[in-house]
Amino acid sequence: DTEVTQTPKHLVMGMTNKKSLKCEQHMGHRAMYWYKQKAKKPPELMFVYSYEKLSINESVPSRFSPECPNSSLLNLHLHALQPEDSALYLCASSQVIGTSGLLSTDTQYFGPGTRLTVL
Amino acid sequence: DQQVKQNSPSLSVQEGRISILNCDYTNSMFDYFLWYKKYPAEGPTFLISISSIKDKNEDGRFTVFLNKSAKHLSLHIVPSQPGDSAVYFCAAARSQGNLIFGKGTKLSVKP
Secondary structure, three states: OOHHHEOOEEEEEEOOOOEEEEEEEEOOOEEEEEEEOOOOOEEEEEEEEEEEEEEEHHHOOEEEEEEEOOEEEEEEEEEEHHHHHHHHEEEEEEEEOOOOOOOOOOOOOOOOOEEEEEE | OOOOEEOEEEEEOOOOOOOEEEEEEEOOOOOEEEEEEEEOOOEEEEEEEEEEEOOOEOOOOOOEEOOOOOOOOEEOOOOHHHHHHEEEEEEEOOOOOOOOOOOEEEEEEEE
8 A cells, every 4th residue: 555645635725824734644654745846847845754753844934834743644734825835735755764863765655735726 | 956857848659669758867976766657636656766776677567777877767668558648757866865856758658
């Protein structure tokens, strides 16, 4: 089973709204990721969680707030977004392998994404 | 500066023939390479990967070749099928696990 699920599938929100995107995996993966993908562009990494701790934040604006409540769940809380934040938001997960304190990960498996529109 | 480049935005191939998708990278620290397939409005689906210690990995109709000296990898699909029509992303990673994606190549397989 290599399934990563994301809800909702589509989300339309105003610039003053607060909403959350959810991601879930039951593969026992201990690394989880948020990516943003604009049309005709490759996915761009936003955040990486390893063992439920934030390990990489790619200088994402604070209006995006990630949360990893447990090893299976990853949330992305949205507040005061801008229309240019409209995109496909992808969640991914992978195993964490190796030691030495570095985040060394295996193949990433992606969810279907949430199509976000900010009005 | 793009670290992973897919210079062909699109490729059209006849059903049954070979599809060859190319990818170049600039960072010699990358040690793991992956190919993902993506349909519109869906998340990328993992296809095949290769570690930098290998030069070839095969899985069914899909074969990935890695030429480290040229910093080049390619994905071969044989035989191509209409269901293979999608956007293919090449991705590269260092041990830190941060995937860097190319811009993708749209493959169209014509019956």
